[in-house]
Amino acid sequence: MADAMLYTLEGDIAVLGAQNPPVNALGLAVRQGLMEGIARAEADGAKALVIYGTGRTYFAGADIREFGKPPMDPYLPDVCLRLEASPLIIVSAMHGTALGGGLEVALSTHYRIAVPSARMGLPEVHLGLIPGAGGTVRLPRVAGVMAALDMVTSGRHVPAAEALDMGVIDRIADGDPREIGIAYARDLIDSGAAPRPVSELPAPEGIDFDAAYAAALAKGRGQLSPAYGVRAVQGACELPFLDALKRERALFSELMETDQRKGMIHAFFSERAVSKLPELEGVAPRDVQALGVIGGGTMGAGIATAALLSGLSVVMLEMSPEAAQAAKDRIAGNLQGALKRGKIDQAGFEHLTEKALTLATEYDALAGADLIIEAVFEEMAVKKEVFRKLDAVAKPGAVLASNTSYLDIDEIASVTSRPADVLGLHFFSPAHVMKLLEVVVGEATAPEVAATGFALGKRLKKIAVRSGVCDGFIGNRILSTYRTAADHMVLDGASPYQIDKVMTDFGFAMGPFAVADLAGLDIGWAVRKRKRAEGLPEGARDSTYVDKLCEDGHFGQKTGTGFYIYEAGKRAGVPNPQVDDLIAAERAEQGITPQDFSDDDILRRYMAAMVNEAAKVVGEGIARRPLDVDMVLLFGYGFPRFNGGPLKWADMVGLEGLLSDIKAYAETDPHFWTPAPLLEQLVAEGRTFDDLNKG
Ligand code: 3HC
């Protein structure tokens, strides 16, 4: 008997407990243990077999680390068929999360019981896959087509009570999973129950699967797995059981070979690896319970909201009582959203707004704070003034953080007497919603201060990524480069609307020009004015057509007009014809003869700019690993998860082709297109970005 499954016999009930921590993934040893366990229970003359998980969960799915490698016998679908066909009464007793292959095993057993806190689902879709061990064939038989389609295409985790209503499980009972499983098996034996294979249930009536397929493809912005899930469920309705299983397996195997699957599994592991930095291993973070926030505008209010929701107390410091009240109103508005979604109740809302939040206008109020985040105006002089005052009042050991988007953390830290306690905590707007947090580690930042940034990120349920200090840190620096590439393409002949369309077809929720409208065109205008005042570098290209929109008071969504015109009540805009005229005038003024850009030209240039800058960011050590960049773009900039992140995507399309594109672009614009040394090095050595993640 393989050690991964613990076999015991309790009278006429055999019991198999999975022991493959941390999540009882269904790796080879577990599958072997299941096969051996069934045979042994049958040989021992047991009447029933109970399957459960030791530790924190029932099986949380197939072992994802085995994907992409040659499959090893016994295969999970065969294990499922073996379970289903056994003459014993087989009971699954579930706790924790029964996911993917885990739920598929459960559906192959004859009866299912779960503790109230258990959750179950078929999340394969998030790995670029569909269930591959009968989930799409058995689930519609027990829960119906619509429920199955929902679970297969969304991957959502269904709580036990809902699973009971859906018919996915038969019973809920409180207690130890092994004990409730044995008790259920006893009841079944005593009541003369028989094995009950799901395969013997009739196939459900079908629906308009072509429409469901098209809807899934559109909703996933080109992600294949939800749409393939629809086809697999269709097979369950239209084909005999075993043929439907074959159809599911064929679709599963097809997806296994796709870049989307590789991209999404890269995202799964990177999301977990990103906060594990070798340099912070064993470094204890400082304790943080009381937070101070300076500046309660868009960002400060969002940060305070996230902190309050995670149980921290917040002192909010503003410039005047009126501004403090306005900050409180913003926070209360955010918390109203949480109240509406049932994340907090009315009493919780009142506690957070009236007790956990304190308003202040004097710095003394921050004396007790463990960590203070500044989110005042983006001006170095203002930031320095704030940090000087903070230095005077903050208690020893307090962490002092800036939410600056671009400014130099080292320069900010230099005005304090304790630069080791200073770091950047760069949140994204809206800060209580967006998952990304860049932890910006300065030259002098102490390791435990960086660790405290990561601990805070975890507490606020953020994906925290380490960044070094540079203009714009990881994300905004790369954004600014690919935005510039897009601006150059517009000057040279592409339309902003074509570029937006190409990038949404690639999988971004919005294209760069729609994003500019959302953020406010005034922001970019201010940056351009500042850069022109500082003097543009030799050879840099510039354009002023967007300034003309701004001069007329068109700042994008907030004024109703920008690159797009937004009708009241509608989120998506229609192209603004004035923009084409302004661009044409600008080209004429600069003596540019517009050239045609195919969709492929646009995608290649846009992505080449993104990858090249990302490679510079890694090469300079601003990001420690390529996966850090990938997670920044995924969680802060809407990069489509099924493409893995820019550097995983680069690996998949091939670094050599990207480098030769960059070199070709450099022939006409050597200022903008300078190949990243790291990219050149990887191409020369025949290595990939992913190779650097492993080191
Ligand atoms: N295979 C291999 N490793 C897994 C795994 C899996 N299915 N699920 C989790 N792990 C690993 C994680 O990588 C992590 O490793 P680390 O400690 O080295 O970083 C460790 O287990 C703990 O995972 P989490 O940090 O995510 O723990 P949480 O408690 O936060 O979450 C969970 C637990 C909800 C189970 C979450 O890990 C999860 O969602 N796992 C993936 C579940 C899944 O997608 N299952 C379907 C797999 S595909 C499949 O079954 C195909 C089948 O149809 C044939």
Ligand code: NAI
């Ligand atoms: P905002 O203008 O909405 O809010 C700034 C707030 O700071 C105002 O309420 C103002 O009253 C207050 N303030 C200004 N000086 C102060 C002082 N000396 N003491 C106390 N309060 C003071 O600005 P926003 O957008 O919230 O940005 C704040 C910071 O966050 C900036 O550094 C910005 O670069 C950064 N940031 C902004 C993002 C965004 O999308 N808006 C995203 C990430 C970072």
